[in-house]
Every structure is written in C-alpha cells, then in structure tokens.
Amino acid sequence: MVDESFHIPVLTEEVIQHLIQNADGDYLDATGGFGGHSAAILGKIGCGSLIATDRDPEAIKYLNSKFKAEEKISIHQACFSELTELFRELEFDGILADIGVSSYQLDNASRGFSFKQNGPLDMRMNQSIGQDASQWLNNASEKEISNVIWKYGEEKKAKKIAKIIVEARINSEIKSTKELAEIILEEIPRKFNDKKHPATKTFQAIRIFINNELLELEILLEFIAKHLKIGGRACIISFHSLEDRMVKRFFRDKSRRDPKLSKLPNLPDDSSFKLVSKALKPSDNEVNDNPRSRSATLRVIEKIK
Ligand SMILES: C[S@@+](CC[C@H](N)C(=O)[O-])C[C@H]1O[C@@H](n2cnc3c(N)ncnc32)[C@H](O)[C@@H]1O
Incomplete structure (x- = not known):
C-alpha cells in the first residue's frame, strides 16, 4: 500500500x-x-x-x-x-x-518520471493507455524531439539534445530514465554550482508531451x-x-x-x-x-x- x-x-x-x-x-x-x-x-x-x-x-x-x-x-x-x-x-x-x-509519481522508479530514480522510461500518468516515453523517443524524428523539448521544456539546447538522443539510439534503444539522463549529461556537463541537472527541462518536456x-x-x-x-x-x-x-x-x-x-x-x-x-x-x-x-x-x- x-x-x-x-x-x-x-x-x-x-x-x-x-x-x-x-x-x-x-x-x-x-x-x-x-x-x-x-x-x-x-x-x-x-x-x-x-x-x-x-x-x-x-x-x-x-x-x-x-x-x-x-x-x-x-x-x-x-x-x-x-x-x-x-x-x-x-x-x-x-x-x-x-x-x-x-x-x-515522481519518486516511484517504476513510473519513470525522474532521472533521480532509475526505472523504465515510461512517464504516463495512466500506465494502461497510450505510448510511453521510451516508445516515443525511440521512434520520433530528430525535429519532432527537438520541437517537444523546446516547446514544453523551453530548453535552449533543444536541438543539440535531440541530435544526441537520435545518435545514441542508433546503438541501442533508450529504455531507462538513467540512460536518457546520462546521454544528456555526457554532452552537456553540469556547470559548477548549478543545482539543476542538465536533463531537468528535457524530462519535463517529454512528460508534458506524453500526457498531453x-x-x-x-x-x-x-x-x-x-x-x-x-x-x-x-x-x-x-x-x-x-x-x-x-x-x-x-x-x-x-x-x-x-x-x-x-x-x-x-x-x-x-x-x-x-x-x-x-x-x-x-x-x-x-x-x-x-x-x-x-x-x-x-x-x-x-x-x-
Ligand atoms: C500534484 S498531484 C495532486 C495531489 C493532491 N492534490 C493531493 O492532495 O494528494 C497531481 C495529480 O493530478 C493528476 N493529474 C494530472 N493531470 C491530470 C489530468 N489531465 N486529468 C486528471 N488527473 C490529472 C495526477 O495523476 C496526480 O495524481
């Protein structure tokens, strides 16, 4: 319970x-x-x-x-x-x-909302319907990913993040929250003293999109x-x-x-x-x-x- x-x-x-x-x-x-x-x-x-x-x-x-x-x-x-x-x-x-x-929802790894907990990249508020974040991210075009990250995350580096996601998924599908966070962190290292993880806005954007x-x-x-x-x-x-x-x-x-x-x-x-x-x-x-x-x-x- x-x-x-x-x-x-x-x-x-x-x-x-x-x-x-x-x-x-x-x-x-x-x-x-x-x-x-x-x-x-x-x-x-x-x-x-x-x-x-x-x-x-x-x-x-x-x-x-x-x-x-x-x-x-x-x-x-x-x-x-x-x-x-x-x-x-x-x-x-x-x-x-x-x-x-x-x-x-945020803290439960199996819901896949947060990069702080490793879990399946799901992000659906109702897990019984619709496509999850992983299905979408592994099939969408680079332009579509970039638009979502820009529109719903107001992330200035949206184009760069979309590009590295599409490059990374050639090797293997992105299935977990940790994989996505690490792909972003590798290319956009955390600035000294910056409290926000560089994947914060991307996670927010994908969540907003997946749940409409x-x-x-x-x-x-x-x-x-x-x-x-x-x-x-x-x-x-x-x-x-x-x-x-x-x-x-x-x-x-x-x-x-x-x-x-x-x-x-x-x-x-x-x-x-x-x-x-x-x-x-x-x-x-x-x-x-x-x-x-x-x-x-x-x-x-x-x-x-
Ligand atoms: C911040 S929590 C609400 C917490 C609640 N006020 C309490 O005191 O426990 C937001 C809730 O809204 C639900 N929610 C978000 N978007 C929704 C939508 N479009 N339709 C119905 N429920 C939604 C989420 O599933 C989540 O349980």
Missing part, C-alpha cells in the same frame, strides 16, 4: 479559505492524487458533497481505500478531457485542480467556466510557468470586458467572472517544511453571473 507521506498537499489553508464559500455546497477535486486536499475539503463541508477524480489508476485505488468510510465523497477515474462527458449535468460550488505530478498536459489543461479551464455555479470558485495550483501562464491568461480574459468592446462608451461590464486575490505563493514556513511547494502558484476565480 502506498504511504500517505509520499505526497504532501501544498497551499492547503489557502485553498480551503478561497474555495469553500458554502459549507453545504458541491465540490470537485479534479486532481484527487493522494487525497490531501480532498481530506481538507471533507473536513470543512457540512452537508455538502465532494467528487474526487484523477487519471492515475494507482491514485484512484489509494483514494478508494483512504476514504472507504466517508459518505460525502464519490471517486472516479477520469482525466480532465473526460469531465464534461461524466458530469454534463452538474454545477459546482468549487472546483480544485492541483496540476502536474504527485511526489509519489497543456491540451488537458485547456479543456479543464473550459470545463470550469461552464460548470461553476454563480458564486462558485475555482482554485488552480500550477508548478511551472507554461501552465501558470495559461491559467493566468484564461482567468484574466474571463474576468474583463471583451477588449474589442472596451473602447465603446456606456457599455455595462459583460464579464461573468472576477479574479479573487492575486497569485498566491507558499509561505516561507511551508517551503521550509516541504521544499517541493516552492514552485507552486495558486490562482482563484469566481463566477459572478
């Missing part, structure tokens, strides 16, 4: 404070993970209800066991792009998404816009700038007048959402206790009409 300490939820107090405006309301935790945020929501709602979803079957198994005695929660395996189909008729008082990977993470996020944002009740709020926590930029722009665009109409006088404000607070970051204490929270950013929006 998975140990609870494998994932420490981030910004929990801030999430609860901003998300729950109605203790008897209906809530959706779209990234149930290891149930840290879900447990905090359940602790705060009275007659309300919580639906927890996650695309990872291991997370779902864990959530089912953690909350087996809890009547206010229902748990479903689903990715963001399946939420509309599943909850077509539902509206929520609050929707939470804590996007990215859990510490359990940015399209999933785009679909989630549209779902949120349609499925919040009036007065309902969405809280989104992201861990890197690509995702946070998307959330920030979407929230900004939804909460201001249509720029095409903004120069016309005497038009009422037509926006249906308002921003709630500025972007929130973990306190120094939280970062001390849980260094992985360092890069988290929480944004909150409310549906007003």
